[in-house]
Amino acid sequence: MSSQELLRGWRKRSGLSQRRLADAVGYSSSYIGRVEAGSTLPSKALCFALASVLELSDRERDELFQTVAMDRRESRKDRARVRRALLRDEPTEPIASPLDVEEAPAVSRAGGACSRCSTSILPESRYCHLCGIPRTSVELVVRREHGRDEGSRTHTRIKAYERLAEASLAVGLNLEWAEEQLSKAIDMGVKADLPTEDLVSLFVLLGETWLWRGQCEHGGRMVRLAEDGLRRLRASGAPDEDAAAALGSIAALGHRLLGNADQWRQRVHECSSQLIELPYSRQLRLPHILAAEVGMEEGRDEDALDWLRTLASVAEASGDRAAVGHARLTEASLLARQGKGQEAATMFQEALAPCSDAGDVKHEGMCLYLLAEQRLHLGQLRRAKTRAHQAIEIMEEVGHKGYMGLAHWVYGIARYCEGAWQDAAEHYRTAVEMHRETGNTALQARTLVCLGRALLNAGEASEALSCLQEALRLARPQAPTLVCWALAAVEEAVSDDRVFREFVRQADEDGVDEAAHSVQSIPAPSNITQPARRSYYDEFTDSIPDHGWLWEDPMGDCLYQTGGGLDIHVANGRGLWDINLSAPRLTRQVEHADFAVQVVVGCTDRETLSIGGILLWWDAANAARLERGSFGRHDIAFIARQNRRDVAIGRGRLETERTFLRVEKRGTVTQAFCSSDGGEWYLIGATDFAMDGPPTIGLYGQGCIQREIHPGTFPEGTAIRFESFEIWTA
Structure with missing residues (x-):
């Protein structure tokens, strides 16, 4: 039946x-x-x-x-x-x-x-x-004509393969089949001595097909393919700058899949330098997008927006609706990374129309997934589920397992927030399998942590710990924050401190400690060194301007209150990670390079989520923070930001309503401590900061809620209370 x-x-x-x-x-x-x-x-x-x-x-x-x-x-x-x-x-x-x-x-x-x-x-x-x-390819299919010689038949056959594959790639369907057609066409073209510009066009299409199939293993093949194409262009002397830029972009993406960050950026810079003088063509769509993405990574947000808006403008004039949709989608991603959640959601919505008009199913599905993720960050669970469901359907149709896994992950988080633990676990399992098939161990590990948390809530502790153990094993050297996520879930799962320490010891023997860049997973009892003089103390009984504080609210949608403590109310999406530096903070200058800053942190009420802590700020590329609540309600994390890269240094857990947090800076070494009573202290972690001059110091609140950790809608965001603040100097 x-x-x-x-x-x-x-x-x-x-x-x-x-x-x-x-x-x-x-x-x-x-x-x-x-x-x-x-x-x-x-x-x-x-x-x-x-x-x-x-x-x-x-x-x-x-x-x-x-x-x-x-x-x-x-x-x-x-x-x-x-x-x-x-x-x-x-x-x-x-x-x-x-x-x-x-x-x-x-x-x-x-x-x-x-x-x-x-x-x-x-x-x-x-x-x-x-x-x-694909329906849009039916008009593009070229029937093979029987020419008078073998060369004519071969050329027509190659064109048929190319156009079928191009149409399949345009909508994102049957990509494995498209890869087969392009591989055949390239083999035939090499044997038939096809003109270089025609052969390179096939190379570009094959590289884009590998990219959209979402397999990490294709990184090396993309680099080799692009290098071969560029060699052929140079040898032929053909002045095809569009093809050279497109091939350079394929090589750049290959390096990114391989984790070669320097080569990735270098290649993109080389390609973008050529774009300014070239008239628009379809082959230049990808180089424009990559130029914007590198601009985002390097903190040049305005340059990134210029690239994207230029692409949207010239593509609209050329009738390339797919490029218009791709440009808007990437701009929406930039807004999302900046913490502009509602603007990003609106832009993702606008990107759907041109993608649909062009029949670009793959970008339509990608847009739906990102829109679902954004709705989730805004606490709009019903709308997040609807969009994630649509993304799952399209990505199953397209066959892109990477985005299929991400869409299942978002849907699973939405169900987790609704308390449907088993349903969430099923979607997480599907996502893990998708990421396993694509070879993306970082996403696989992250989803395993989510699966572990869902199973813990469902009462399946044994399977949950197995998932978390596998997540720790998969965490790569560049993912220490992921190690902290997993360890926080493990410590939450086991009530016995000795059991947790044994788990960590076993994980260290399995090589997790090495993979975690020496993340400090268990706080160490420690004696603090108190400087000679307390230079400032505040219980926030008066208004802030009277004491030399500076209130910073980059998005203008957060607020603070004083009187018996300092309460900071934070909107959804406000954070201090990547290029999202929108978290509200109250800062002041410190004159001495060596100092200690200490605060007492509490909750405004039992229902509201609290995330925040102490901030040391040199500039947008370099900072350090000690915060409570990001990896769990009672979890404490020490996170350093150096050269725009955020890295978790250490973590711990104190199940108390009031928590003492302390950061000490001596020379280039910055240490973070926590305590439940202000007497017995534990070292969370330490790192080197070779920066000129003292940082600005202060307090902050976060609204970037990881709902895979904190199930709930939290439509009003978060709120944190600071009972006192003090600075000690030599």
């Missing part, structure tokens, strides 16, 4: 109409009609929703998943058979359409005939459901 027959039977058993079922699962009734008619197959996310609404038993739910998987495999086999026959110019029998017109009269077969397989294309379908060729 097929999946559509099963669903029709279960729906009738439940007494629901198509419209009522569609409303219950959050889809249109026409889409549910297509699912029941068999013209489209339900995604995993929709299967979960249907199983819940139709109240399927465990056996029925398993049967649904198995049947859908079998139907999907058979559909792929049919499309592959037709493609192989088409490329051999063999006649094919039309595959019987699964469409039941009487069951779903709203779905019409009046979409016209596919010029490759002579069967109908459904108007609602993104691609021909019979041969698998």
